[in-house]
Amino acid sequence: MKFKNIFLVLGLLLSFSCKTPSDVYKIEGKNVNVNDSIQAKPSIESFIKPYRENINKDLDSILAYAVDTYSKSDGHLNTAIGNLMADVVYDEADPVFFKRTGAHIDFVLLNHGGIRSIISKGPITKRTAFEMMPFENSIVVSKLPGAQVKELLDYLAKAKRAHPISQLKIVLDKDANVVESSIKKLPIDFNKTYYIATNDYLINGGDGMDFFKASEEVIVLDYKIRNALIDYFMKTDTLNPVMDDRFIQLKD
């Protein structure tokens, strides 16, 4: 580590003040790296151990099996893993929303960047959910006017990213104009308001999704996305998500 010697003059102050023991005459500062060259203190290590083992046991207990490996880069405008995530949010959050409001979620919009890891072929555990969604983001439902639903479609057309969606269908032409769109297989009525499930990051304007700022109402479900994934994994035997035609671009 490099040490630079800097002498600083506090001339007046020092020459007038009493040299009591409370005078600082030298300060040394450095930031020390904690790494594997330092021995772990055994008493601390053994205190942590039961907590770690308990967590690992729970995190690694097998909930389901994935038939393949899925990554958010496998696909252009929709991916198997993104479709799974958005569908899980719809499937798990809609009953909660309905119970609370008597209304149903119309569609789901998440963000591509919110998928934080791949799903590996083989056993699915709670750890998978923690890896996919390490953040505490939770599901919120926006009551959004049709005009902003239009903005949302334009946003997705322009972004050309596989932002996960569920119950929404978008077809772009080769110039990325929206040529077809539907919600739950019905044409979109831009004079109506829709209930859109998303996460608390996007509702606050994350990823430039400013249209959510026009929400007439935001219903907080107190339901973390990670927990929705875990709940889904627990009742599912085999994960076999697919890339489909929910968000596509026509070649010509």
Place this chain on the structure above:
Amino acid sequence: MKRREFIQQTTAATALVGLGGFGLQSFSSAPKKITILHTNDVHSHIDPFGPEDGRNPNQGGIARRATLIEGIRAENPNTLLLDAGDIFQGTPYFNYYGGELEFKLMSMLKYDAATIGNHDFDNGLEGLYAQLPHAKFDFVSANYDFSNTIMDTHAKPYKTFVKNGIKIGVFGLGIELAGLVDKNMYKETVYLNPVEIAQDMSRVLKEYEKCDLIICLSHLGYNYRNNEDKPSDLSLAKLTKDIDLFIGGHTHTFLPQPTIVKNSVDQNVLVNQVGCYGINLGKIDFYFGNNKNTSAEGVSILV
């Protein structure tokens, strides 16, 4: 109300200065060293990063930090250990135990004080309050008014310590919560302007508490280059006086060494922050003296 007390203390201080002038020779005692150790934004990173980690392989780990701190304390028992907030959130330890293990381990490492970061509200005020029995150290926060919350009286504006006759004052500052933390989590917590509070705290600790060393334990963030109006450690260091050290957090800034800043009366202040996840430990040694060492060239700062 406090005025009479204040005048009395001012008189006492003047008398001391007078005495000092007479008895210069008597100040030949050995210099005293105070060591300040600090962490910030550990974010529940209890275990070290594994060898496979893409970013921080083999870094961090609280059991290693314990060994390091133990060694420093053996060398100098006059050591304070502080944390600048965001103790919670980041690994399943928090999701499973709600911060219990973090507080228990920090108590075992003998932390002296911590301030409150925005993520320490992640399980709400109730979640933080519920874990307090596991913390054998105090929380300091001068600009969060918790009066109308469950946390009322559980975070002091400041705390003083006396180590080897040196009085150290540590006050806490937290970041604005609106827009950063869900209102349901912080409820009626009132955020007060950190600039005014820091000016007030430094006056209280200097003039009323007569501290020899004043430390601001902050979770404001190191610096906001694109938003100079947003209070940060660098901006506060420039706007205040009598504070010797700012220990910061929030921005996960890995400073290679502490930054030296000129305060409002052109004196030097140290501003430090050690990134995040327990990867680094900040160590600042203050040497108090012995007039022989206090030479005309002033305080030497080695960083």
